[in-house]
Structures are given as structure tokens and as C-alpha cells.
Amino acid sequence: MGKLINLMTMEFKELKKIWDTQNNKPMYVIDETMMHRRVIKKKNSAAFRVNLAEFIGIGANLFSASIIASAMLYKGNENVFSFSMMIAMFAAAVLIGISRFRRKKNENRFDRSTMGELKHALANATYHVRFNTGLLIFASLVVILTVASIFDTENSLWLLPLIVVFFGVTGWGARWEHRCFVRKKAELEQLMIKLQEEPESKT
Amino acid sequence: MTLAAQKEIFENWLSNHKGLLFKVVRAYAFNADDQDDLFQDICIQVWASVPNFKKQSAVSTWLYRIALNTTFKWIRKEKKFNKQKDQEHPGHILHDAMTESDDRLDWLYNEIKKLDEVDRSITLLMLDGYSYKEMSEMLGITTSNIGVKINRIKKHLITQSEHYEKQAS
Numbered sequence: 456m457g458k459l460i461n462l463m464t465m466e467f468k469e470l471k472k473i474w475d476t477q478n479n480k481p482m483y484v485i486d487e488t489m490m491h492r493r494v495i496k497k498k499n500s501a502a503f504r505v506n507l508a509e510f511i512g513i514g515a516n517l518f519s520a521s522i523i524a525s526a527m528l529y530k531g532n533e534n535v536f537s538f539s540m541m542i543a544m545f546a547a548a549v550l551i552g553i554s555r556f557r558r559k560k561n562e563n564r565f566d567r568s569t570m571g572e573l574k575h576a577l578a579n580a581t582y583h584v585r586f587n588t589g590l591l592i593f594a595s596l597v598v599i600l601t602v603a604s605i606f607d608t609e610n611s612l613w614l615l616p617l618i619v620v621f622f623g624v625t626g627w628g629a630r631w632e633h634r635c636f637v638r639k640k641a642e643l644e645q646l647m648i649k650l651q652e653e654p655e656s657k658t
Numbered sequence: 659m660t661l662a663a664q665k666e667i668f669e670n671w672l673s674n675h676k677g678l679l680f681k682v683v684r685a686y687a688f689n690a691d692d693q694d695d696l697f698q699d700i701c702i703q704v705w706a707s708v709p710n711f712k713k714q715s716a717v718s719t720w721l722y723r724i725a726l727n728t729t730f731k732w733i734r735k736e737k738k739f740n741k742q743k744d745q746e747h748p749g750h751i752l753h754d755a756m757t758e759s760d761d762r763l764d765w766l767y768n769e770i771k772k773l774d775e776v777d778r779s780i781t782l783l784m785l786d787g788y789s790y791k792e793m794s795e796m797l798g799i800t801t802s803n804i805g806v807k808i809n810r811i812k813k814h815l816i817t818q819s820e821h822y823e824k825q826a827s
Contacts, residue, residue, distance in 0.1 A: 466816045473762045474785040477677065645702045 491569040497643060498576035504636070505558075505583045512551045512590060520544035536604035540597060547593055551586075558582055573647055580640040587633045594629065598622050659709045667708050672701075675721050678786070679704075682725040685770050685778055686733065696732050703728040719788070723796045726779045733775060762822075769818050773811065780807050781815075 523541040527533050558579075565575035601622075605615055672679075679700055687693040707724050711717075770781050776797065783793045790801040790808075797804075 466819065467812050470766065470815055470819060471785055471787075473760070473766050476760055476763055477681070645698065648702055648705055 491572070494569050494572045494576065494646070497646070498572045498579070501576045501579040501583070501639070501643070504639075505579045505586070508583060508586060509551055509555045512586075513548045513555075516544040516548035516551070520548070534604055534607045536600045536607055540600040540604065543593070543596060543600070554586070570647075573643065577640070577643045577647060580636070580643050584633070584636050584640050587629075587636055591626075591629055591633065594622075594626065598626075664705070664708045667711075668705050671704065671708075671717055671721060675718055678718055678721055679725050681782055681786075682722075682729055684767055685782055686729045686775075688771065692736075696729060699732050700725050700728045715792075718786075719792055719796070722783065722786075722788070726782075726796065729779075730775065765822055766815075769815060773814075777807060777811055780804065781811055784808055784811070 520541045523537055523544070527537060527541070561578075562575065565571045565578070601618055602615070605618065679697065682700065683693050683697050687696040703724050704721060707720070711720055715723075770778055773781060776799070779797060780793060783796065788796075790804045793799070793804050794801045799807075
């Protein structure tokens with residue numbers, strides 16, 4: 456048994472020698488050009504997502520506000536809640552527009568280096584997360600006004616369950632989407648840390 | 659700890675011990691995407707761990723512990739989400755830097771890859787000369803259990819090396 460252990464130790468030393476051959480050679484290097492390209496790709500996807508969210512936000516609010524306005528004008532569905540909702544939706548569309556304008560105006564402060572592109576991507580992702588949080592809060596206001604409006608119009612009480620289901624599903628989807636955006640932002644932050652501390656690079 | 663001090667320690671750790679991190683990456687991630695991903699995760703955890711290092715162990719031991727724990731979490735995450743890989747990567751961040759490939763080392767890594775996750779970590783630590791006690795502390799396994807596993811792994815690797823030598827000759 457002792458001999459077997461000795462033999463095993465001897466042969467294991469061989470394996471260890473093989474293993475140790477890598478100690479004096481770096482196994483990988485970090486390719487900075489590829490890192491830059493990947494960051495640009497991340498920046499473009501962040502910009503695409505935030506643009507899309509803004510356009511949908513503006514479009515959906517304008518469309519919904521117009522529908523409410525038409526109903527008030529042509530069908531006479533007038534109550535204070537519908538009116539408030541219409542105003543809130545128009546205001547939200549305008550606010551998103553202003554916010555987008557300011558975001559675009561601030562884009563010039565980022566340079567075209569890898570770090571600059573990454574900061575740009577991160578700024579867009581942070582904006583997107585805040586934008587989405589704002590939309591979720593705004594959606595709560597819309598829910599309250601919609602329910603209040605239904606209660607105010609006695610003949611449409613049957614709509615209540617449908618509205619609850621609709622907002623329930625939408626709310627669940629919106630929260631799921633929000634978590635995705637938060638995760639994307641966290642990924643960019645992690646990449647930023649890594650990039651700041653890159654140990655070795657190849658250009 | 660100031661950010662500058664954290665940065666200095668981090669850079670120092672990476673420049674002196676990056677080989678250790680690469681070993682873990684190579685043993686647990688089998689394609690370039692995964693290697694990038696895992697390396698990124700490990701670097702972030704190493705960075706975050708700098709203020710928590712109390713000098714009660716060697717830096718390499720500390721880094722091994724961080725790297726292996728991060729790797730286990732990364733494996734669980736990969737299994738859970740089975741992330742859809744982005745096929746349109748323009749390239750990979752980590753590049754093979756070996757000037758000439760060592761067939762015997764490639765063979766050894768291939769054998770390590772065939773082991774389960776815990777045995778793989780024990781093998782890395784064993785080959786890097788860690789004691790049973792250190793392994794036990796890092797992996798949360800009793801020293802006797804480590805001993806049993808090491809015996810089995812050694813036997814297995816030696817048997818496989820005999821097959822390898824026969825095939826090669």
C-alpha cells in the first residue's frame with residue numbers, strides 16, 4: 456500500500472509539473488479593440504431601447520388622450536376624472552418630449568473612447584430606468600383615474616373587472632420589463648468597473 | 659478604504675495573480691463567450707472584495723476563494739437562465755496568449771473538465787499545492803472528505819495519464 460502511495464505521489468508530481476508550465480505564461484490577454492466594439496454595440500442597443508421607449512411613451516399618451524378627448528367631444532362622456540386623465544396624458548407626452556430633447560442635447564459630452572462610449576451607454580441605461588420608474592408611477596395615476604371615472608359613470612360598472620385584469624397584466628409586464636432594464640444597467644456598471652481596472656491589454 | 663487605495667491593491671493583485679484567475683476560467687468555461695463572462699464576473703467580485711481582505715490568509719488563497727465562489731454562482735446562474743448567447747459578437751475580449759500550445763496541459767485541462775464542479779475545484783487547488791485545511795476552508799468541505807476526494811481524483815488522473823501516454827507513444 457505504501458509503495459502504491461509512493462508511486463502515485465511520483466506520478467502526481469509529473470502532473471503537477473505539467474500544471475506548473477502555465478504559471479510563467481499569461482494564458483489570455485485582453486483585446487481592447489474587441490472590448491471597444493462590444494461597448495459600442497451595448498451603447499447602440501441602450502440607445503435603441505431608450506428611443507423606442509420614448510416614442511412609445513409619447514405615441515401611446517397622445518393616442519389615449521385623443522381618444523378620451525374625442526369621446527368627451529362626440530359622445531359627451533364628460534366627467535372630471537376623464538378630463539383630468541386627458542390632461543395628464545397630454546402633459547406626460549410633452550414631458551417625455553422635453554426629457555428626450557434634454558437627453559439628446561447632453562449626448563455631446565461623451566467622447567468616442569471605450570470609456571466614453573460606455574459612460575454614454577450607462578447614461579442612457581440610467582435614464583431608461585428612471586424613465587420607466589416615472590412611467591410606472593404615472594400608470595398608477597391612470598389606474599386611479601380610470602377606476603374613478605368608471606365609478607362616476609354608473610352604466611359602465613361592468614367594465615370594472617376587465618379594467619382590473621387589463622391593468623393587472625400590464626402592471627405585471629411593466630414590472631418585469633423594469634427589472635430587465637435594471638439588470639442591463641447593472642451589467643453596464645459591471646463592465647465599467649472591469650474596464651477601469653483592466654490588468655493587461657492588447658491593441 | 660479610499661477608491662485610490664482599492665484600485666492600487668486590485669491592480670497589484672491582478673498583475674501578480676491573474677494566472678490563477680485564468681486557470682479557474684479555463685477549467686470552468688468552455689467557450690470564448692463564457693470565458694469572457696466568467697472572467698468579468700470574477701474581476702468584479704475581486705474588486706468588491708478588496709476592502710474585506712483582512713490579511714488572515716495569503717492573497718492567492720483569498721483570490722482562489724473569490725474566484726471559485728463566483729464561478730459556482732456563475733454556473734448556477736447559467737443553468738437557471740440558460741442565457742441566450744449573443745451570436746453577433748464582433749469578437750472576444752479574452753484571447754489565448756499561449757505562444758505555443760502544450761498538448762499535455764491541454765490534455766490535463768480536458769481531464770479536469772470531465773470532473774464534477776467540486777472535484778474540479780479540488781483538483782485546481784491540489785495542483786497549486788494547497789493544504790487539505792486550506793481547501794476545506796475555501797470549499798466548506800471537511801478535511802477528511804477532501805482527503806477521500808483527492809485520493810480518488812489522483813487515482814483517476816494517473817490512470818488517465820497512463821492511457822494518454824500509451825496513446826501518445
